[in-house]
Amino acid sequence: MTIKSLQTNDALCTGCHICQLACAMCQFRETNPKKGALRITGKFPSPGRFHIDVCNQCGDCAAACPTEAIYKDNGVYKVNEEKCDYCLLCVDACPYGVIFTHPSMNVIFKCDYCGLCVHYCPTGAIFE
Amino acid sequence: MNGYGGSVLRVNLSTGKIKKEPLDPRMAKDYFGGRGFASYVLYKEVPAGIDPLGEENKLLLISGPLTGMFAPGAGKATFASKSPATGSYGDSNVGGMIGAEMKYAGYDLIIFEGKAPKPTYLFIDDDKVELRSAEPHWGKGAITCEKALKEELGEDFQIATIGQAGERLIPIACIHHDWGRQAGRTGVGAVMGSKNLKAIAVHGTKSVPVADLKSYRKAYNKMFKFLRESPARKVWVDYGTPGVVEWANEIGAFPTRNFSSGFLKGWEKVSGPTMRKEIVITDKCCFACPTACGKYSHVKTKSREFYVEGPEYETIAMIGSDNGLDDIRDIAYANYLCDEMGLDTISAGNIAAFAIECFNKGIITEKDTGGVSLKFGDSESVFHLIELMGKQEKIGELLSHGVKYASEKLGQGSEKFACHVKGLEISGYEFHRAPAMALAYMTADIGAHHNRAWAITYDIEVGRDKIEGKAERVILLQHIRPLFDIMGACRLQWVEVGLPLDTYPPLFNAITGFDLSWEDMLKTAERVWNLTRCFWVREVPDFGRSWDKPPARFIEEPVTDGPTKGAKMSPKDVEQLLDDYYRLRGWNSNGIPTEDKLKELGLEWVVDDLKKRGRL
Known part of the structure; x- marks a missing residue:
């Protein structure tokens, strides 16, 4: 499945991290929320809420990329891993902190609007 | 190893030596994880008769094969030790994130040994494992300490801490985690305090391998679909x-x-x-x-x-x-x-x-x-x-x-x-007129705790004055419910939302590569139950039937008011419940597992040990 937009409602997030499990399964076929291309942050003990950061395909990452490794495909910014030289300029450029790295990889990864997080979110905190 | 982090971390707090050992595949096969590992490792490694708050006791932190996986409620970890509250087998499970996190760092089991010379915390960031000073945090509350460590190390670290109660070795001290989840029971917090261990901080980034990806995805999709559509979940x-x-x-x-x-x-x-x-x-x-x-x-x-x-x-x-x-x-x-x-x-x-x-x-x-x-x-x-x-x-x-x-x-x-x-x-269920729940409390293997067999619904279902059949149900529940603690997943998806139990073996097998039926898995739970019982037999010289009795209040004093006003347990019913229970468990009339039962469960080594000690 693919989605056309990605919205969030922090008040509904329960911090289950199922979205990240689903994302990593979709992108890498692995069980590892650390390879999910979105972030859930707990704000505890005060104010006692979760915060969700997702990609809205703004393209700031692509604009910052010196090697054109991030390209637009049907409204979605994707990564050409061949071209990524792991300079991390995109990580700095992303306003939401949702360009991701992982110790096992030497390229960045990001959300490609596959929509699995929306499908699996049990509360509707992430929606199209 | 499929479904596992693959390593055991042995932390000697006295010497500061930290050893990484491969997880024993035989232990995984026979005990799965969680309180299964707890029962095995405590029996094998903790010498008989030691002081629960002394250096010889060990504190275990354990995940399970389902912990951290794409599986509903896969967030359970177990803390275990010889209990300072009861003087025998003790464990307590905790939800939150730490069980998953330690597995992503590659560890299924962390064994704390000895006692640190000064307040210490264990720092784990994947393969980087260090003992660090906790002196600035000593004397602080459990939540305060978690907050300080999160601020210092980063939000991605999962933290378990003790408060002042654990530092003071109070036998009802718990271990705190994730802003309000606790391994509450059996005094595991006091054992942590006795080791001068203020906190555990874990961050892990590794993927957990599975045996059969396609079957795994099929299995968890079925489970999550059921839960998504269940009206009980909303309530x-x-x-x-x-x-x-x-x-x-x-x-x-x-x-x-x-x-x-x-x-x-x-x-x-x-x-x-x-x-x-x-x-x-x-x-x-x-x-x-x-x-x-x-x-x-x-x-x-x-x-x-x-x-x-x-x-x-x-x-x-x-x-x-x-x-x-x-x-x-x-x-x-x-x-x-x-x-x-x-x-x-x-x-x-x-x-x-x-x-x-x-x-x-x-x-x-x-x-x-x-x-x-x-x-x-x-x-x-x-x-x-x-x-x-x-x-x-x-x-x-x-x-x-x-x-x-x-x-x-x-x-x-x-x-x-x-x-x-x-x-x-005793925890939160009054049982003057609930014999199955009474028996559950009487025979729970950590002392009076509800969650090993939450049998009160059965009392209501079949009649609360009935004695017949209650022992059988309690035993079944004492296998099903702890099996969740063994697998490292929360039982509430089943017991409260109605997720069918037969959805678990396909998931479990796809993850681990084992080929087990639900009955096979229950056999493991029975093995663990018998092993924890044998721990009591080993530790308590006069252990037996008299240890399984309810307090006098429930037999001698009728309920003062409310829907069960006037109810009390009869001594005859108490004995009947225990007779039924021991018989169905294959234990003798004093509540000691028999040689035959232990051998049937592959616990020959326990037979040998208890015989050597003159306890069997």
């Missing part, structure tokens, strides 16, 4: 465990005034819907759980403002109703006090009620309490008792050792209303 998410209050009260199972009644007048003020309306701000759940039963609360009154996760049903029952409290804000505050000091709310509430009853009967006086008069229904009495226990001041010193110890010291008939089994305080 459970709305109210969490406090949703049980109304039902428990209606059937007279809501412990009130030290288990003298099962009915709280004013229960509506502490019910799930009231709590939701009055204080809950966020639904908060454990890892990979679609059924967020955790309720995060914020209370602001003229005199105080605080955040607390909960109160859970057990806290409402034991801190609240059992002490006659009917204000959800007061209960939440007592919950907060316990969480920060690191006291188990179940035991603390039970002990407070015992103390108030002692006060009412003149067994303790204002001289013991620092001039404070104790009353049921008075929140200040409960706050005061929690403070006294947590600081071990005045009568709090005695009380902090639990109702068994305190009643033995106080005498004057207080043993009769000391509500414990095997030295562990």
